[in-house]
Amino acid sequence: MTAKPLSGKEFAAAIRADVTTRAARLTEAGTPPRLTVVTATKDESSAWYVSSIAKAATKAGITCDVLDLGPDATVDSIRQTLRELSADPTVHGIIMQTPLPDGIRLDNVAEAISVEKDVDGANPASLGRLAVGRPAFASATAEAVIELLDHHAVPISGSHVAVVGRSAVVGKPLAHLLLNRDATVTVCHSRTRDLPTITDRADILVAAVGRAGLITPAHIGKNTVVIDVGTNATDDGLVGDVAPEAAETASALTPVPGGVGPVTTALLLRHTVQAAEQQRA
Ligand SMILES: NC(=O)c1ccc[n+]([C@@H]2O[C@H](COP(=O)([O-])OP(=O)(O)OC[C@H]3O[C@@H](n4cnc5c(N)ncnc54)[C@H](OP(=O)(O)O)[C@@H]3O)[C@@H](O)[C@H]2O)c1
Incomplete structure (x- = not known):
């Protein structure tokens, strides 16, 4: 027997098409959806991944900012940035990209991302909510x-x-x-x-x-x-x-x-428009 291939490409395209429609609706209504990806590394594969998210977001009508804190960022500086973004009403989704500088754990800094904007489910509170069946963004x-x-x-x-x-x-x-x-x-x-x-x-x-x-x-x-x-x-x-x-x-x-x-990237965008819709409501 040869396994049936379960492709994600066409499905991801369908998700992105839905996201594009929803993003246009949000922009028309005065809430252009915005995603911020925070990085703190010089890792090349991570840079490639972040630029692919940014490209896909832009294509779907989502503004995507990449905020690079550099490989010398500290727990305090990262948490401070994430807190400021969480308080910024024009930002709807926040991703803390890994890897992080040596010795810094994702869950430790991601606690500073508000659950409403935690579009990749990195805050331990999001995982806890999922565990008890309450609404939250999953990874x-x-x-x-x-x-x-x-x-x-x-x-x-x-x-x-x-x-x-x-x-x-x-x-x-x-x-x-x-x-x-x-x-x-x-x-x-x-x-x-x-x-x-x-x-x-x-x-x-x-x-x-x-x-x-x-x-x-x-x-x-x-x-x-x-x-x-x-x-x-x-x-x-x-x-x-x-x-x-x-x-x-x-x-x-x-x-x-x-x-x-490809489905993962498309879902990050879907979470961002969903977050914008919820924050607008
Ligand atoms: N496609 C995507 O969108 C996407 C997104 C995220 C990650 N990934 C990929 O998914 C993979 C996992 O990522 P991650 O971040 O979860 O990695 P991770 O944090 O390194 O976790 C790896 C897990 O695998 C377990 N493991 C290691 N060796 C094993 C073995 N011989 N037998 C059974 N389990 C073993 C580890 O067990 P212990 O807990 O006991 O150490 C750990 O739980 C990576 O290849 C990553 O690149 C893909």
């Missing part, structure tokens, strides 16, 4: 997994989902989103014993680790739908966490690139 990547499953009509309710990776950015918010949708969730991590015996029983396997080729056919059961969140730069270009041979075993598989990534 765009975690939500992209849910949206992709829905878009491709993969049932979530009652399904056993194995999430490999437990970061605050992907694995943990995703586990809550899945629980909120009545999935049975197993969260695996680097200390999980005998990973394949857990993952090969799952209806849906989500790989969010950051290790090329970690997930092999041995991890995948019959009829398993595999969502590959991983993005790993290799000599062969960008690859996911799922080994190419896995396509022979999985029933469906997201490509890398072209799967979760």
Whole structure:
């Protein structure tokens, strides 16, 4: 069997089209939607990612400012900037881009982003709200997994989902989103014993680790739908966490690139217009 490819490209384009309509409506009504991305690094792949968000935002009619605090930024200076942006009524969405300077944790500074503007779910309060089923923006990547499953009509309710990776950015918010949708969730991590015996029983396997080729056919059961969140730069270009041979075993598989990534970017924009609509109301 060869896995059905679960592309995210066309779906992301449809999300961006909806965002463009909503952004135009907001601008007409006197509230041009505005997103600010704060950076504090010289990391090149991060710069590339930020410029791709900025381009997509501009194309959709969202003003996107990139505020670079430089690699010498401190916890206090970052928190101060995020507090000022949170208080600025012309800014509707705020992203604190990683990596951060050595020793600074995202959750520590992201506490200063108001929950209403926290369009990538980085404030621990947003994660807490998700956990108890209250409205909050989820991490765009975690939500992209849910949206992709829905878009491709993969049932979530009652399904056993194995999430490999437990970061605050992907694995943990995703586990809550899945629980909120009545999935049975197993969260695996680097200390999980005998990973394949857990993952090969799952209806849906989500790989969010950051290790090329970690997930092999041995991890995948019959009829398993595999969502590959991983993005790993290799000599062969960008690859996911799922080994190419896995396509022979999985029933469906997201490509890398072209799967979760474009949907993530589109959802950041959707969250921004949603935030602007809510802040205007
Ligand atoms: N497509 C997108 O839009 C998008 C967005 C964000 C991230 N990503 C990609 O997603 C991947 C994960 O990102 P992240 O920020 O969540 O990474 P992270 O913070 O490094 O977390 C990685 C997770 O994988 C677990 N892990 C490491 N080795 C493992 C192993 N051998 N077996 C099982 N679990 C293992 C770790 O376990 P411990 O907790 O025990 O250390 C940790 O929970 C990366 O490739 C990243 O580039 C993609």
